[in-house]
Amino acid sequence: MKAPDRHTFLGRPVTPLTRRRLQNFRANKRGWWSLWIFAALFVITLFAEFVANDKPILVYYDGGFYSPIFTMHPETTFGGEFPTEADYRDPYVADLINDRGWMLWPLIPYDHQTVAWDLPEPAPSPPDAEHWLGTDDQARDVTARLIYGFRISVLFGFTLTIISAAIGVSAGAVQGYFGGWLDLLFQRFIEVWSGLPILFILIILASIVEPNFWWLLGVLLLFSWMGFVGVVRAEFLRARNFEYVRAARALGVSDRVIIFKHVLPNAMVATLTFMPFTLAGSVTALTSLDFLGIGLPPGSASLGELLAQGKANLQAPWLGLTGFFVIGAMLSLLIFIGEAVRDAFDPRKSIQ
Amino acid sequence: MTDSSTNEPLLAIEDLSVHFDGDGGEIVAVDHVNLRVEKGRTVALVGESGSGKSVTALSVMQLLPYPRARHPNGSIRFRGEELLGAGPRVLRRIRGDQVGMIFQEPMTSLNPLHTVRKQISETLLLHKGLSESAARSRCLELLELVRIQDPVRRLDSYPHQLSGGQRQRVMIAMALANDPDLLIADEPTTALDVTTQAQILRLLQDLQREMGMAVLLITHDLTIVEKISDELYVMKDGRIVEQGATASVFEAPREAYTKQLLSAEPPVKPEHDFTGRDEVLKAEHVRVWFPIRMGVLKRTVDHVKAADDIGLVVRPGETVGIVGESGSGKTTLALAILRLEKSRGRIVFNGREIHGLDGEDLKPIRRQMQVVFQDPYGSLSPRLSIQQIVEEGLVAHGIGNESEREERVIAALEEVGLDPASRYRYPHEFSGGQRQRVAIARAMIMQPRLVILDEPTSALDRSVQVQIVDLLLRLQAEHDLAYIFISHDLKLVRAMSDHLIVLRGGIVVEQGPSERLFKQPEAPYTKALISAAFALEVSDETAVRQ
Numbered sequence: 001m002k003a004p005d006r007h008t009f010l011g012r013p014v015t016p017l018t019r020r021r022l023q024n025f026r027a028n029k030r031g032w033w034s035l036w037i038f039a040a041l042f043v044i045t046l047f048a049e050f051v052a053n054d055k056p057i058l059v060y061y062d063g064g065f066y067s068p069i070f071t072m073h074p075e076t077t078f079g080g081e082f083p084t085e086a087d088y089r090d091p092y093v094a095d096l097i098n099d100r101g102w103m104l105w106p107l108i109p110y111d112h113q114t115v116a117w118d119l120p121e122p123a124p125s126p127p128d129a130e131h132w133l134g135t136d137d138q139a140r141d142v143t144a145r146l147i148y149g150f151r152i153s154v155l156f157g158f159t160l161t162i163i164s165a166a167i168g169v170s171a172g173a174v175q176g177y178f179g180g181w182l183d184l185l186f187q188r189f190i191e192v193w194s195g196l197p198i199l200f201i202l203i204i205l206a207s208i209v210e211p212n213f214w215w216l217l218g219v220l221l222l223f224s225w226m227g228f229v230g231v232v233r234a235e236f237l238r239a240r241n242f243e244y245v246r247a248a249r250a251l252g253v254s255d256r257v258i259i260f261k262h263v264l265p266n267a268m269v270a271t272l273t274f275m276p277f278t279l280a281g282s283v284t285a286l287t288s289l290d291f292l293g294i295g296l297p298p299g300s301a302s303l304g305e306l307l308a309q310g311k312a313n314l315q316a317p318w319l320g321l322t323g324f325f326v327i328g329a330m331l332s333l334l335i336f337i338g339e340a341v342r343d344a345f346d347p348r349k350s351i352q
Numbered sequence: 353m354t355d356s357s358t359n360e361p362l363l364a365i366e367d368l369s370v371h372f373d374g375d376g377g378e379i380v381a382v383d384h385v386n387l388r389v390e391k392g393r394t395v396a397l398v399g400e401s402g403s404g405k406s407v408t409a410l411s412v413m414q415l416l417p418y419p420r421a422r423h424p425n426g427s428i429r430f431r432g433e434e435l436l437g438a439g440p441r442v443l444r445r446i447r448g449d450q451v452g453m454i455f456q457e458p459m460t461s462l463n464p465l466h467t468v469r470k471q472i473s474e475t476l477l478l479h480k481g482l483s484e485s486a487a488r489s490r491c492l493e494l495l496e497l498v499r500i501q502d503p504v505r506r507l508d509s510y511p512h513q514l515s516g517g518q519r520q521r522v523m524i525a526m527a528l529a530n531d532p533d534l535l536i537a538d539e540p541t542t543a544l545d546v547t548t549q550a551q552i553l554r555l556l557q558d559l560q561r562e563m564g565m566a567v568l569l570i571t572h573d574l575t576i577v578e579k580i581s582d583e584l585y586v587m588k589d590g591r592i593v594e595q596g597a598t599a600s601v602f603e604a605p606r607e608a609y610t611k612q613l614l615s616a617e618p619p620v621k622p623e624h625d626f627t628g629r630d631e632v633l634k635a636e637h638v639r640v641w642f643p644i645r646m647g648v649l650k651r652t653v654d655h656v657k658a659a660d661d662i663g664l665v666v667r668p669g670e671t672v673g674i675v676g677e678s679g680s681g682k683t684t685l686a687l688a689i690l691r692l693e694k695s696r697g698r699i700v701f702n703g704r705e706i707h708g709l710d711g712e713d714l715k716p717i718r719r720q721m722q723v724v725f726q727d728p729y730g731s732l733s734p735r736l737s738i739q740q741i742v743e744e745g746l747v748a749h750g751i752g753n754e755s756e757r758e759e760r761v762i763a764a765l766e767e768v769g770l771d772p773a774s775r776y777r778y779p780h781e782f783s784g785g786q787r788q789r790v791a792i793a794r795a796m797i798m799q800p801r802l803v804i805l806d807e808p809t810s811a812l813d814r815s816v817q818v819q820i821v822d823l824l825l826r827l828q829a830e831h832d833l834a835y836i837f838i839s840h841d842l843k844l845v846r847a848m849s850d851h852l853i854v855l856r857g858g859i860v861v862e863q864g865p866s867e868r869l870f871k872q873p874e875a876p877y878t879k880a881l882i883s884a885a886f887a888l889e890v891s892d893e894t895a896v897r898q
Contacts, residue, residue, distance in 0.1 A: 243731040251745040252718030
């Protein structure tokens, strides 16, 4: 026997509750469009190597195809002299290739670390047809750095949010479900732990090791998971006395199944509502660390570093303004999406 | 009938309709209703849940969620003054001054942060412009009027310090504060215990006589209607189906629906002898004491004795009824037997001592001992389909594969009278009675020997209650089940049980074969309970108050 027509979303059957939430989410037009814009930007920057790179996407040379983004080809492949990797932006190499084939360049022919040696004036140079948003004080293309910087910010934000949600939800669930001494001790630990000064720990860390993506993630993670504990613990404390939880216990259902099947879905509402805002917070955290100079290693593309350059080069306002508008737009999109998610999970909100 | 143009009644509702904007279009909640309340009379508006009786009452006060609610037609006149679409000024004058209202739930209709005095005097200050001290003495007067014990002390009590009955008395005092001409009482006693219910109803009757008020009483309980109302309107699906003088409607109901309502009284269970059969469950000296801890070291200074030294025996095919008012320890006892609450004493199930077992050892016991809870809205997870809910026990015990489980779910749903095709649906698509059937199916699919029924019908309408009782009795006969039936509703207990235990404050007041207890109760408390439940009489106040 087959189930009668149920509602589906992306080909998967959904409960009527989920369907109502999707409708509520869509009803918030601003959030709905923000989600699409953000998703588009994220997907584009995810493939940043194909959008902004100092290597061509495809090279046709002498009857053969080469893809320099994936494989390293020495200059000698194209009839040059050096056995090192070909510098495709070098007019000499470009001429060699163009003589016997062609090159397909990305939209922006600069990587985030490519130094433009052919600037008509000293760096930072203002926006022009070649560099749409100008160059920074080391003659690197700002557009390219933005694309890479956006990607690393968002990836950092997602990773931090997801891992801290996983830890925070588990900790909150255990405390709320079992209660008693476990809860008491855990709560006191959190109080002490949240009193530690994150910034100082990061500064100390920066003087011992050179912080990279994973170091920063780890240190921020040590503190960011606590944000989820409160809401999840409260939901578990409330839900463990629900009659359907009691009924499940009377049926002999194990604690693990009860937690995952009956109680966790309640707590996930609060968690999911919280998430976009945590994501925005994580992005800001990385940006501010980069701005202060204790973030990602020097040279890596980051929005915070762009802001710091803007501050150091007030005569080149395109640096600061670009950084400001991009960060502002990104955080606004995230907040709008967060608002729509909040609407979607709001039980009191009926569809208008 | 009097001519309305010359002799306007106190309240005249004419051709009233109420529509709501819902998710799936417009919902007609009240459909062309006519109703009149004459001065000094008690008019009852009767119907099951969802019949539109509360909506009708709320539209008199214009308290509906406008603009989601609309009145496409009709008029409501209070003393000849039109209330539909009246401005806020007119409504403020009417509300709380000329028309008082009592709500159903005394737990939530008082503001927990204000004292009794502050809540009552609010309307006095607003409408009468009394000074603080005058308001205080009026409050005291009102509290005396509603016969609260120790009114002077109660003036400065907060709602949480009052019992349910006392809160309802405070609500009545608030409604009466400005000597209203009309009192709207929306299920004023539904949330109260039977003995308290009888007291509150008598109070309402006395007050009405003394103050010459008209009362519009909204209820689903026909016993109350028969007892205190002069006229009766029966409502079904937003329409008035029958109206008339209470006595004549009760004597000779015209409409089929009214007859059905009137006959929806549970039968009395015939007597049966169970002696000699083996015991499914035997509990001895069960105690659940909650410690009261004080001081820095959390020393236990005393205990709240939720259940104290209770013993009971259940045999196959037998129902042991446990009655008592709220706080008497009924549910605590059930949870102790289910091993969901820590307790002391001996509990023997199927000849095996289960007290002291926990975790995995309890699992085989859990299979044979099932429970149906009170609230059909709270006991089903809103996120699971009916199939998932009913098969949960099978999954937990690893019984059968997917298709076998589905077959058993279908069989269980058919057994409780639900369409098996509904197993893909979700709880919110079902009515209260249907949900309770799902909860029963969830218990029955495990093929238990003992089912604990914790107030399984108290959230349902009377006619649905009777259906559920019939279903439970049929299942009991078919499977030779043992039941522990917990309820505060003595009529249902009488329909269900063979043996009766009366609990009060965690202690057994009286126990014995059910019919003997109903015919010749010995303990004064049992007598008071029975007379309150069957005749709504306050028999012996000293037996009820402690």
